[in-house]
Amino acid sequence: MKIHKYDTVIVGAGGAGMRAAIESTKRSRTAVLTKLYPTRSHTGAAQGGMAAALANVEEDNWEWHTFDTVKGGDYLVDQDAAEILAKEAIDSVLDLEKMGLPFNRTPDGTIDQRRFGGHSRNHGEAPVRRSCYAADRTGHMILQTLYQNCVKEGVEFFNEFYVLDQLITEEDGVKKSAGVVAYELATGEIHVFQAKAVIYASGGCGKFFKVTSNAHTLTGDGQAAVYRRGLPLEDMEFFQFHPTGIWRMGILLTEGARGEGGILRNKDGERFMEKYAPVMKDLASRDVVSRSIYTEIREGRGCGPEGDHVYLDLTHLPPEQLDAKLPDITEFARTYLGIEPYTDPIPIQPTAHYAMGGIPTNVEGEVLADNTTVVPGLYAAGEVACVSVHGANRLGTNSLLDINVFGRRAGIAAAEYSQKADYVDLPENPAQFVIDQVERLRTSTGTERVATLRKELQETMDANVMVFRTEQTIKTAVEKIAELRERYKNVSIQDKGKRFNTDLLEAIELGNLLDLAEVMAVSALARKESRGGHYREDYPNRDDVNFMRHTMAYREVGDDGTESVRLDYKPVVQTRYQPMERKY
Amino acid sequence: MATPVLDKVEAESAASPYITVTFRIRRFNPEVSAEATWEDFQLEIDPKERVLDGLHKIKWELDGTLTFRRSCAHGICGSDAMRINGKNRLACKTLIKDINPEKPITVEPIKGLTVLKDLVVDMEPFFQAYRDVMPFLITKDTNEPTRERLQSAEDRERFDDTTKCILCAACTSSCPVFWNDGQYFGPAAIVNAHRFIFDSRDEAGEQRLEILNDKDGVWRCRTTFNCTDACPRGIEVTKAIAEVKKALITRRF
Incomplete structure (x- = not known):
């Protein structure tokens, strides 16, 4: 086991992680730990564009963009966050252009813009051209541009380091982030990274569905790591199904x-x-x-x-x-x-596309331990996080925007925090959980196979908690997931080695997917209304009286060791816009 | 629009699609043996599936120790470049039906980089060459505008082809010069230098050209076109290298 010490550690090197790293590296000694080489991240698969009311080709302004985002999210959006997203969108796009991003251009040589779903002129009058784009490879260009600028800034990457645990230490009755534990894929070695600030930017969890636009590697590793340590996950029942897969x-x-x-x-x-x-x-x-x-x-x-x-x-x-x-x-x-x-x-x-929910944060990217309390030293940005700017349904082009606006904010906030804070003591035997987890899987003689369980999980998720849901289908999923979680205890792998053990990696990823699938299904069961991406055939209407609130899911462990999901709720921040019926 | 009747794809899918295919895979695990060996796997697969799907079937159903990198599975992330039937390709962009499934399909790691395990190679030398060409926009900061820099559509088009690179290393590891001499920058690094040299906004073209004028630089290219054939993004790699050579002679770009 090796111990490293950094001011700031960033988990994940997609758009949000690298945007954060560019800011953080300028201000603090930063390490980026990433399961994949940075340019393999799924930001690169995003296509259509990044929203910003530049008004380069027709009249537009950030207030219209804010309204569309709030309406698109079926009013579950925190409106203060949406306003920041829409306002800072403009500088975010201009920053990327200055970093070298090759946007498509208008005949005047400015950044060209095109129409996208849900983005409208003057509060829904007609579609507006708001998406800044580079052909249909905008995500690729963003990922490459951010990586190029990480090279320029000398960002320190630990490639193929898989973060498996979040370390939390209680000081004076306050839970603080102490660092993370990572598994080095090439060697099987376990590394403890003590850090004053940790930023999760590890992406989504779409691989619990069968038909999905998500990469094989999108297995909710960050969400699962903090959830396992008693921190909440917000609005996990809201998952976006992209119409055209x-x-x-x-x-x-x-x-x-x-x-x-x-x-x-x-x-x-x-x-x-x-x-x-x-x-x-x-x-x-x-x-x-x-x-x-x-x-x-x-x-x-x-x-x-x-x-x-x-x-x-x-x-x-x-x-x-x-x-x-x-x-x-x-x-x-x-x-x-x-x-x-x-x-x-x-x-x-x-096709299953995007998790609106995730690790709850405020607008500075600080992670929340409950509805209001910040976890000192812990940050999240991008799809892993829930700010919440997407509410019940994200608008297209708002995710490439989200990673840039809130990746930047988290990078700055974390680095500034790590400049003034002291290290928090590591817990005793900080790597013990990961050592046990890895050894249990590597030495298991169980009879269950990872691929079989994963396939059954994906099939039940597609059949029961996709575009249309009912109490009965969700209950079926909850029961099936419980069965799979039980069988997972009996899973074994064939590769017992230390070197590049992707068999082990996939087993750990499956455990994360099972945890998150349970949270999603339990959250969906309790939300007896239809809103955005969560559609209940047995409750086809939106119910603002009872459900205009964010779901907060916590892991509970009973005295006998049984695990369950406890649900709580958090109010939605409403500033400018009163909920209205949503029509397009 | 064309009348939406049963089209070719759907008609084909109605019949039983599965065929038996042999995958012949180059295996290497230094934890087990210092020698690399060939191993055959037989599997039932729909020929419209990807080579990556075949590798997954093997890993998930037959042999969990088979090791390869992959992520997006549709040709964007650049993780799964490998040598399939002797040619560098992405496993996720190569359909079984397109590579003669009657015969064993050979799968090997890409060449010229150290093999770490099975199909996984050490990518560090590849990324080091990339970093060496200063792959980022360089401008004189005093000129920074408040809005975006202007660029005509024609100027943007000038370097469009080389912006498509996904750093998969299929080109570099298909290059005989790179195989023989690991010091050579290789096509991918030159492609990424080209992307900035020909970007009208960039002001460090001369510096990059000097880097590529080095003895291990662009002049080592022997114009064999392997790189162009290998590129899964359809980049005209050899042409881009030629443009850099020309810019070095004329100092115009």
Whole structure:
């Protein structure tokens, strides 16, 4: 075991982690611990753009953007945070441009902008061009630009270091962050990183679904590490299903395709979104479009022999436009489906895409231990966190924005804290939990296999807690997850070695997914209303009287060692906007 | 739009799609043996699936010790470059049906970088070469505008091709010069230098050109086009290298 000491440790090197690292490295001695090489992070898979009311191509302002974000989140958004997001969006985009990001340009040479779902002119009048983009590879450009600037700033990376535990020490009755424990993949060695400040920026947890746009590596490691240590997770029942994933594979096809004029059609060729969202049509918010697609499918208007998908039609768009604006997604259709998007529509279905919930933070990125108390020295930003700027449903292009605005804020806040704070003592035997966890898995003689349990988890999540939910389906999921958690105790792996043991890695990842799936299902069961991405067929309306509040889920361990999820609630911050019925 | 009737993909999926395929994989685990060996695995797979799906089937159902890197599984993250049937490709962008599944499919680690275990190689020398070309925008700070720097669409287009690089190392590890001499920067580093040299906003082109004028720099390229063939992003790598060579001679870029 090795012990390291840094002012600031950042967990994860996607967009939020690297944006934080650029700020933090300038101000404090910083280490970035990342499960993957930084440029492998899933920020790189984001396509359509980053929202900011630059008003480069038409009238726009941050207040309209704030309103759209609040409405898009079905009023569960904390409005003070949404206002910061929309205001700081403009400088965030300009900062990236100055760092070198190659945005598409207007004829005047300014950053070009395009339409995106839920972004509107003057509080819903019509779609507005707010998304700053680089073809359909905006996330790739952001990830590369941030990595380039990390190289420039000399950011210290520990690549393929997998953080498995959050260390917390109680001082004077206050729980403080003391550091993290990481497993070095190349050698199997365990490292303790003592740090004054820790920032989680480790991304989402979409891999508990089967059809998902998420990478294999998005397994909720950060959320699980802090949850296990008694800290809450907020609004985990809210998960976004992106309307246009490649049929059966789930690979993302950007909403920018509809922003460029693409149309969704059912088996009769009908542009069905006109029925569900007369103003915004195909550019309604993602939760609305995904439900509309499944309504078409359930009512027998789906395409194909099994009627299990609809079409994304780009055939009326000029090939030059597709080549210039959507080169990657058209290539995906050719590579994975053998379809030519110039002439044929693309079969799509909603795909599990984004966790609105996560580790609760305030607007400085400080992690909360309950509804109000900050955990000194602990920060989170990006998809792992819940600020909450996305509420019950995130707008497209607001996540690339979120990672830049709140990654930067967390980086600055953590580094400033670590400059004035002292080290917190490490707990006794700080690595014991990880040593035990790794040894138990490596030496287990159990009969359960990781791949089998993971497949069963993904199948039950797809079947029971996806776009449509009922009390019965969620209960089915809760029971199945409990069974899988029991069987997980009996899991074993074949690779007993220390070197690059990805068999072990996948077993640990599965444990994290099971913990988070339980939190999600239990949170969903208790929310007896429909709001944003959480749609209950047995409670089809939004219920502001009883449920205009954030869910806070805590892990409870009984005297006999049994674990359960305890739910509490937190008020929503409302400033400018009163809840209204949500129509597109 | 085309009438949405049963299309080719859907018609094919109606019949039983599975075929039997042999994966012949180069295995190496220094914890077990100093020697690398070939190992065959037979599996049932839909030929429309990816080579990565086949590797996962092996790892998840047959042999959990098989080790490789992967993440996004659709050609964006650059984790899973490997040598498949003797050519560098991304396992997640290569469909079984496109590489003659009648014969055993050979899978080896990319060449020229030290193998650590099975298909996992040491990427550090690759990233070091990348860092050496100063892969970041350099400007004179005194000119910093309050808004964005302006750039015409034509100037933006000038370096578009080389912005697509995902640092997978498929090009560099397909280059015979790189195999023979690990000191050579390799195509990927030159591609990333090109991305900045030809960016109208950048003001350090001369510095980067001097770095690439070095004995281990751009002149080592023998124009074999392996890199262009290997690039999973379709970047015209050899052309980009030629443009850097030309810029070195003319000092115009």
